[in-house]
Amino acid sequence: MDGMNAEDLDEQFYRDTESTAFPKLSDHQLALLEPLGARRMVRAGELVFCAGERNFPLVVVISGELEVYESRDGIEQILAEPLPRDFVGEVSMLNGTSAMASLRGKAGESEVLEIPAAKLRKALAELPGVGEPIVQAFIMRRQRLGRDREFTGLRILANPGCQGARHIDDFL
Numbered sequence: 295m296d297g298m299n300a301e302d303l304d305e306q307f308y309r310d311t312e313s314t315a316f317p318k319l320s321d322h323q324l325a326l327l328e329p330l331g332a333r334r335m336v337r338a339g340e341l342v343f344c345a346g347e348r349n350f351p352l353v354v355v356i357s358g359e360l361e362v363y364e365s366r367d368g369i370e371q372i373l374a375e376p377l378p379r380d381f382v383g384e385v386s387m388l389n390g391t392s393a394m395a396s397l398r399g400k401a402g403e404s405e406v407l408e409i410p411a412a413k414l415r416k417a418l419a420e421l422p423g424v425g426e427p428i429v430q431a432f433i434m435r436r437q438r439l440g441r442d443r444e445f446t447g448l449r450i451l452a453n454p455g456c457q458g459a460r461h462i463d464d465f466l
Contacts, residue, residue, distance in 0.1 A: 308438060315434040318379040319354065323424050324407075327354060330417055331409035336360070336399035342382075342406070344396045351408040352383040352428075353397060358404025364395050373439075375400060385432045387411045388418075394439065 298306070319327070333356065336342055343350035345364065353360070355376045362374040362382055373395055376382050382397050390411070409417075418425035 311434050311438060315431055315438055316374070316376075316380060317427050317431055319381060323427075324354070324379070326421050326424050327352075327409060327417075328407065330413045331407045333405060333407050336404045336406055338399050338402050340399045342397040342399070342408075343393055345394060346392045348392050349390060349411045350387065350393045351410050352381055352387060352414045354381045354407040354409070355379065356405040356407055358399070358401035358406075360397055360404055360406070361400045362395050362397050381428070381431075383414070383428070383432060385436050388415060388429070388432065 331351065331354075336358070342353055342360070353376075355378050357378055360376045360382065361372055362376065364371045364373060374382070384394060386392060386394065414428075418429060
């Protein structure tokens with residue numbers, strides 16, 4: 295790694311962690327997850343959940359394609375484009391905090407399996423061969439976002455001069 299700058303090291307990290315952060319679910323894993331949720335169709339542009347939302351579901355792509363994105367000052371950054379057998383979720387699902395990004399349909403129509411966060415938390419401990427890869431993916435996704443210079447992460451939105459927002463900003 296001699297002679298590699300920070301950008302090169304980040305690129306190497308992203309390549310090395312891709313399969314852990316974005317594993318494809320097997321037929322067996324899908325079969326175990328299926329009874330926990332409900333399938334539905336999502337059209338292009340339709341929001342599945344928004345950044346800041348709490349208790350958002352784990353979303354498994356059955357067919358089609360979705361977009362995970364962040365919007366800042368009216369500019370969108372695409373973070374991921376999940377395809378069939380991919381799942382969308384993050385560490386915040388496990389502790390009930392807010393989603394860090396938004397999710398919408400990309401393909402004309404996509405079929406998804408939505409698993410409520412509460413059912414997912416219970417199942418992760420009980421489903422052999424499913425819980426570990428999902429939790430590892432969540433942890434790796436958070437580590438990858440932490441290295442992303444474009445991702446803004448936590449933001450405080452308030453009216454200019456709002457004292458409460460200033461106190462929160464100081465605390466953070």
